[in-house]
Amino acid sequence: MNVNLKQRIDEMRDEIIKSTKEIISKKSVKHSPVANMPFGEDIHKCFTYTLDLCKALGFETKNIDNYAGHAEFGSGEEVVGVLVHLDVVPEGDNWTYPPYGGEIHDGKIYGRGTIDDKGPAIAALYAMKAIKDSGVKLNKKIRIILGLDEESSWESLKYYLAREKAPDVAFTPDADFPAIHGEKGILAFDLVKTFADKVSDEGIRILSIKGGNRSNMVPDYCEVQLMSNNSLKSKLEAYVKSNDVKLEILEVDDRITIKSYGVSAHSSMPEHGQNAISQLILFLNTLDLEPGDISDFIKLYSEKIGMEYHGESIGCGFNDKPSGKLIFNVGIIDLSEDRVKVTVNIRYPVTLTDEVVYKGIENNLKNSGVTIVSHEHSAPIYLPKDHELIQKLMKVYREFTGDDSEPIVIGGGTYARAMENAVAFGPLFPGQPELAHQKDEYISIENLIKITKIYANALYELAK
Structure with a gap:
């Protein structure tokens, strides 16, 4: 010194x-x-x-x-x-x-x-x-x-x-x-799906979901616009109470806005945050949604991503001795009645390659209609x-x-x-x-x- x-x-x-x-x-x-x-x-x-x-x-x-x-x-x-x-x-x-x-x-x-x-x-x-x-x-x-x-x-x-x-x-x-x-290693990519199958059966209709600013941030806000013939307020309040999440609802006739509040954090440490997008999707998956591509996507997201941040259910839950587990973060969602784009940020172990990670995800999303669009890679x-x-x-x-x-x-x-x-x-x-x-x-x-x-x-x- x-x-x-x-x-x-x-x-x-x-x-x-x-x-x-x-x-x-x-x-x-x-x-x-x-x-x-x-x-x-x-x-x-x-x-x-x-x-x-x-x-x-x-x-x-x-x-x-x-x-x-x-x-x-x-x-x-x-x-x-x-x-x-x-x-x-x-x-x-x-x-x-x-x-x-x-x-x-x-x-x-x-x-x-x-x-x-x-x-x-x-x-x-x-x-x-x-x-x-x-x-x-x-x-x-x-x-x-x-x-x-x-x-x-x-x-x-x-x-x-x-x-x-x-x-x-x-x-x-x-x-x-x-x-x-x-x-x-760092990967940033989009999960994209075009919605073709649209059914109107008096179920709850999702008009749009928007949330997040950057792929390398855990999103602290997300909102969904819905149409529903029935109030969703009591369902939301019961869900909030039993799941310890912050969701707010605004109902004007059949138009409903639900706001999801999370906790921002760096995407390399998502465990320090609370993902506002994921917690909102999980709630939507409990509702009686109109059948079709949008509701299928909500179900897929809930099952394959949910609130996980190691990518286990989507097929990339890898780890190695020098660097530990893969980190998986959803940073942005932009969903309309025509298509959805979910931007993901991954940090993968130092002994792996991006090809191994992508292959794991692709195998898991087979026949889902979801495509992967890669736009950033930085090797470990x-x-x-x-x-x-x-x-x-x-x-x-x-x-x-x-x-x-x-x-x-x-x-x-x-x-x-x-x-x-x-x-x-x-x-x-x-x-x-x-x-x-x-x-x-x-x-x-x-x-x-x-x-x-x-x-x-x-x-x-x-x-x-």
């Missing part, structure tokens, strides 16, 4: 807090491109703020056509990298404090991105500043790379790496401690625990925490999988609540300063 780095970070404490509050205030949700702003104006403003901060801290900066950028110092051919992202998922509803307020309450800074990934980005930046100010001699460069669409297509980092040489070794502060030596990454990068990061982590835990494998997907010799490292300590993609996301000031010290020492170990 370098005492000088620790002392310098303590001196910069107020600056670190101020910069974190400022970057949180820059709403940076991805939007359609506008003139020379590939990810929309909001992300661009956050990006230019961060580049300006890097310059003010004394780093050399580079803007790669507004797609990405970096800041660096040091000399030599080899580069030690920190990969961060400035974009955030949509804020969602029901925050206790403003999602872009950067307000401090009980020693915690609240706001979208405080833990994923703006707070850690600021920590890494000031970790670099501490090393620079300490005057230690390095024979490598230290570079922070600023990505702008990690929560969606990774177009930003792909554009950057097509034009700049990747660091020789790197970490991303965008997951958990201790060091992460593996990340599960895996480094042995004795890899030099893992060893150095673990050394620093153990010195600071006294925690002798082993490196871990996660279901989350980070920038580490974009290049060789890169892993995720922090910022969440064991036992801390996972607040990424959830309301009331926060980082405690104590941990913000602590991770800055850990990152400074990690970068020093990798670059000295």
Whole structure:
């Protein structure tokens, strides 16, 4: 542990807090491109703020056509990298404090991105500043790379790496401690079915179901529009009482709206949330629906997906020793009287392939009329625990925490999988609540300063 780095970070404490509050205030949700702003104006403003901060801290900066950028110092051919992202998922509803307020309450800074990934980005930046100010001699460069669409297509980092040489070794502060030596494979795809068979028999008619924002979020809201000759209020109230779910009903003549409220969470940890889509479908499956393709689909969803998040009933309940069980999350549903599209996000074990996962699902959905439309795949990454990068990061982590835990494998997907010799490292300590993609996301000031010290020492170990 370098005492000088620790002392310098303590001196910069107020600056670190101020910069974190400022970057949180820059709403940076991805939007359609506008003139020379590939990810929309909001992300661009956050990006230019961060580049300006890097310059003010004394780093050399580079803007790669507004797609990405970096800041660096040091000399030599080899580069030690920190990969961060400035974009955030949509804020969602029901925050206790403003999602872009950067307000401090009980020693915690609240706001979208405080833990994923703006707070850690600021920590890494000031970790670099501490090393620079300490005057230690390095024979490598230290570079922070600023990505702008990690929560969606990774177009930003792909554009950057097509034009700049990747660091020789790197970490991303965008997951958990201790060091992460593996990340599960990620699949995103749609389950699609066209409805041809429509029967009118006085049963309950489903007009539409809509819910969810992103495949990589557990949806916290979904609603269905129905037509029914009879009130469904008593049935819903009885179901809510016996199943401990939050459903609300609005009835105007024969038109009925049912609203389903869940709990948002990151799709890699659906057990921390409550899927508003799935709980609504399960209720609909208890009703006397009109026979036909729509009611068949509701039944199929209930039987093959339900509230499961390991994919057992749909044929992909795989697991392996290094990384555990497959994770299955329904993120979005868009159902009309003509067709349905359900968007699914899967995190599969590191020793498997996407072909094995798809084959399991296809076999299970045979003759259902449901087709799979794939639109994202990111292969798993895996480094042995004795890899030099893992060893150095673990050394620093153990010195600071006294925690002798082993490196871990996660279901989350980070920038580490974009290049060789890169892993995720922090910022969440064991036992801390996972607040990424959830309301009331926060980082405690104590941990913000602590991770800055850990990152400074990690970068020093990798670059000295």
